[in-house]
Amino acid sequence: MAQDRELLEHIVERYDGDTGMLIPMMQDLQSECGYLPAEHLRYLGGRLKVPMSRLYAVATFYSSFRLAPKGAHEVTLCMGTVCYLKGAPSISETISLQVVNCMGACAVAPVMLVDGKYYESVTPASALEILYGLATDKATAEKEAEI
Amino acid sequence: MTGLCNTRLSNLADLERIREELLSQRSPSAKSVHVCTGPGCAAKGSPKLYELFCAAVKQAGAEVEVQAKAVGCHGLCECGPIVLVQPRDIFYQRVEEPDVAEIFRETVLGGRLVERLLYENPATGEKADTVDKISFYKVQKRIALAYNGLIDPTSIEDYIAAGGYTAVSKALNGMSPEEIITEVERAGLRGRGGGGFPTARKWRSCREAEGFPKYVICNGDEGDPGAFMDRAIMEGSPHSVIEGMLIGAYAIGSSQGYIYVRNEYPLSVERLKRAIEQAKELGLLGENILGSSFSFDIRINRGGGAFVCGESTALMASLEGRPGEPRAKYIHTVESGFRGKPTNLNNVETWANIPQIINQGGEWFAGIGTEKSKGTKVFSLVGNVVNTGLVEVPMGMTLRRIIDEIGGGIRDGKRFKAVQTGGPSGGCIPTEHLDARVDFDELTKLGSMMGSGGMIVMDEDTCMVKVAKYFTDFLQKESCGKCTPCREGLSQMLYILDRITDAEGQVGDIERLEQLAELLEGTALCALGKTAANPVISTIRYFRDEYDAHIMDRRCPAKECRGLFRYEIDPEACKSCGICLKNCPADAITGEKKVPYIINQEKCTLCGTCWEKCPFTAVLKV
Numbered sequence: 001m002a003q004d005r006e007l008l009e010h011i012v013e014r015y016d017g018d019t020g021m022l023i024p025m026m027q028d029l030q031s032e033c034g035y036l037p038a039e040h041l042r043y044l045g046g047r048l049k050v051p052m053s054r055l056y057a058v059a060t061f062y063s064s065f066r067l068a069p070k071g072a073h074e075v076t077l078c079m080g081t082v083c084y085l086k087g088a089p090s091i092s093e094t095i096s097l098q099v100v101n102c103m104g105a106c107a108v109a110p111v112m113l114v115d116g117k118y119y120e121s122v123t124p125a126s127a128l129e130i131l132y133g134l135a136t137d138k139a140t141a142e143k144e145a146e147i
Numbered sequence: 148m149t150g151l152c153n154t155r156l157s158n159l160a161d162l163e164r165i166r167e168e169l170l171s172q173r174s175p176s177a178k179s180v181h182v183c184t185g186p187g188c189a190a191k192g193s194p195k196l197y198e199l200f201c202a203a204v205k206q207a208g209a210e211v212e213v214q215a216k217a218v219g220c221h222g223l224c225e226c227g228p229i230v231l232v233q234p235r236d237i238f239y240q241r242v243e244e245p246d247v248a249e250i251f252r253e254t255v256l257g258g259r260l261v262e263r264l265l266y267e268n269p270a271t272g273e274k275a276d277t278v279d280k281i282s283f284y285k286v287q288k289r290i291a292l293a294y295n296g297l298i299d300p301t302s303i304e305d306y307i308a309a310g311g312y313t314a315v316s317k318a319l320n321g322m323s324p325e326e327i328i329t330e331v332e333r334a335g336l337r338g339r340g341g342g343g344f345p346t347a348r349k350w351r352s353c354r355e356a357e358g359f360p361k362y363v364i365c366n367g368d369e370g371d372p373g374a375f376m377d378r379a380i381m382e383g384s385p386h387s388v389i390e391g392m393l394i395g396a397y398a399i400g401s402s403q404g405y406i407y408v409r410n411e412y413p414l415s416v417e418r419l420k421r422a423i424e425q426a427k428e429l430g431l432l433g434e435n436i437l438g439s440s441f442s443f444d445i446r447i448n449r450g451g452g453a454f455v456c457g458e459s460t461a462l463m464a465s466l467e468g469r470p471g472e473p474r475a476k477y478i479h480t481v482e483s484g485f486r487g488k489p490t491n492l493n494n495v496e497t498w499a500n501i502p503q504i505i506n507q508g509g510e511w512f513a514g515i516g517t518e519k520s521k522g523t524k525v526f527s528l529v530g531n532v533v534n535t536g537l538v539e540v541p542m543g544m545t546l547r548r549i550i551d552e553i554g555g556g557i558r559d560g561k562r563f564k565a566v567q568t569g570g571p572s573g574g575c576i577p578t579e580h581l582d583a584r585v586d587f588d589e590l591t592k593l594g595s596m597m598g599s600g601g602m603i604v605m606d607e608d609t610c611m612v613k614v615a616k617y618f619t620d621f622l623q624k625e626s627c628g629k630c631t632p633c634r635e636g637l638s639q640m641l642y643i644l645d646r647i648t649d650a651e652g653q654v655g656d657i658e659r660l661e662q663l664a665e666l667l668e669g670t671a672l673c674a675l676g677k678t679a680a681n682p683v684i685s686t687i688r689y690f691r692d693e694y695d696a697h698i699m700d701r702r703c704p705a706k707e708c709r710g711l712f713r714y715e716i717d718p719e720a721c722k723s724c725g726i727c728l729k730n731c732p733a734d735a736i737t738g739e740k741k742v743p744y745i746i747n748q749e750k751c752t753l754c755g756t757c758w759e760k761c762p763f764t765a766v767l768k769v
Contacts, residue, residue: 019468020466020467020468020486021448021468022468022469023448023449023451023465023468024448024449027449027451054469057469057470058451058468058469058470061451061453061470061471061472061627062410062450062451062452062453062470062471063451063452063453064410064450064451064452065451100411100452101370101372101454101621101625102370102371102372102373102374102375102411103186103411104186104369104374104375104378104411104412105186105187105190105224105375106372106373106374106375106527106529106535106603107187107224107225107375107527107529107535107536107537108187108190108191108224108225108227108535109529111190118186118189118190119190120187120190120191
């Protein structure tokens with residue numbers, strides 16, 4: 001947090017401490033941290049003299065804000081008793097599915113965005129292939145790194 | 148491109164001088180390759196093509212002067228990636244990486260055509276070598292999209308050389324704010340965001356409103372699913388939007404503008420940011436623009452992923468750093484909007500029309516379109532049509548011409564069923580009204596609306612109840628929850644629609660939906676709620692028989708709703724191959740060699756696996 005304080009100060013300065021720019025500030029914070037850590041929000045609220053309730057209202061109203069951290073990919077992993085016993089904790093690579101209402105590429109629908117790259121005319125089969133590609137990309141990258 | 152960077156234009160003559168300089172550097176016979184990097188083409192790999200063309204240009208070296216340009220959306224996304232070779236305006240479609248070398252060698256350097264990459268008219272089989280010979284473009288008229296595909300959206304030089312910022316120069320040089328508003332009034336321009344409110348009247352009210360400072364806002368929160376007109380303008384010609392806002396701000400008396408862009412459009416934000424920086428460097432934004440006493444600055448805000456923020460008062464709440472909840476509009480935003488000050492908000496496409504109106508005159512603009520809807524409108528033509536993409540047509544063109552002539556008709560030889568316009572606030576228009584002329588009032592009369600310009604074509608296999616359910620589900624999720632009719636009414640409507648598509652519809656459900664719809668229209672707080680029932684009401688109006696079939700006969704005529712149709716094997720088409728039997732997860736299929744297989748309806752779970760797997764299309768939905 002100590003070093004993040006600097007980051008928060010920087011973000012506040014970027015918008016001249018204007019409380020009207022609260023949403024851009026929170027967006028910047030999220031793009032730095034991947035989510036909105038509660039401690040950071042508390043600091044931001046104190047700095048801007050905006051109550052935590054309002055920060056929370058904004059964070060929960062807009063669907064792009066996250067109050068929980070996320071990984072490189074994000075999936076929901078079952079930690080039920082049986083999954084846990086059968087080794088679920090060792091599954092660390094995750095993928096997140098986020099459904100948005102229109103990315104503006106309807107002409108080549110259905111469209112899927114994976115780590116910033118657009119895929120057109122996606123089918124269930126090709127979606128799996130694309131995701132499979134993520135695994136092989138990573139494996140190749142690691143192999144190259146070793147060499 | 149060098150020459151004008153780092154020079155601040157201190158007067159109007161400077162702008163003219165720069166334009167002349169730029170034009171003298173560019174001969175009309177200059178060779179250039181334009182690669183579309185709009186969202187459609189980008190998804191098909193066009194950024195890589197652009198890189199390859201750049202590399203080819205570099206390799207060709209100094210002997211030939213060729214430019215590779217990444218340009219904004221050309222419109223015909225279906226045929227992407229699209230590559231345009233100048234000066235001859237040669238149009239190549241579905242270009243792939245291996246084609247780059249051939250195009251460069253044959254067309255760019257050699258001036259010959261690469262036949263197989265030309266667009267072929269699906270009806271006549273005729274090949275078109277240039278843009279103006281393609282039916283998709285022939286009937287279009289481009290005003291808001293005038294620069295799309297022609298200029299590099301990241302280059303202010305390109306925009307200026309093409310005639311950009313002349314309208315600002317004309318406005319500042321001898322036009323009074325009142326004269327500008329009169330010109331826009333003469334044009335008859337109505338808001339392109341959906342409402343169709345006369346732009347000039349809005350500007351005048353804001354100009355005359357008491358209070359200072361005044362704000363102008365560009366609404367780029369294009370949230371309608373199935374619409375991407377504004378995205379194409381912001382990404383393909385961002386300076387058009389800035390120029391429009393400059394003129395509006397001068398006319399209204401504002402010195403601060405905001406552009407509110409959807410969170411899902413990061414490239415739009417990037418392009419606009421860059422454009423604003425470039426305009427500032429040249430002194431086209433900032434203090435004392437072009438040496439005049441007029442100062443104006445623009446700030447960009449990103450949305451947070453809330454559909455309701457496209458509503459003006461919700462958008463302003465969001466700009467103030469609050470949750471985007473609308474308020475009742477008994478006091479108009481032109482009197483008290485952003486921060487309680489007079490605020491004028493217009494949509495991206497509206498702003499992009501302004502420079503053209505100032506340059507070519509209101510009368511010219513009013514000469515296009517219908518009596519009460521002037522100019523052109525950009526539509527995103529998507530769904531079950533052959534040519535999907537962005538089209539800009541004069542107001543008053545019939546739906547039939549748009550769908551058949553530009554869209555190339557329905558895909559896969561299917562029959563047309565309906566066209567959905569106006570996004571979640573709009574409705575579905577059936578075959579019998581295909582000859583309706585597209586303008587603000589005509590579409591409203593048909594129970595739909597112009598909206599921001601989404602045009603989703605549906606064929607015979609689309610279940611209209613399901614369409615209504617989709618939009619209701621969308622709106623129910625996006626309702627901000629502030630007013631009861633919208634929050635609770637939509638949930639109830641969705642509940643009933645769910646029931647109908649789940650084969651549990653009850654007699655009287657249609658009437659219940661109509662009742663809720665009336666309530667929403669009459670009592671909801673904002674436009675989202677007031678129009679939320681339109682998809683349901685318009686489908687009941689034109690496709691009541693489909694609702695009846697779901698409820699009374701427990702049958703889905705389009706065979707989309709699971710449980711409202713069944714699978715059967717056509718004994719004549721069945722070759723007894725056994726693939727369906729092997730794949731059936733419910734062991735519901737029986738049969739043996741040389742005898743047609745049979746589906747046991749009691750065991751069948753309607754999963755559709757047999758229908759997908761049968762190589763002879765012998766499994767039928769009945």
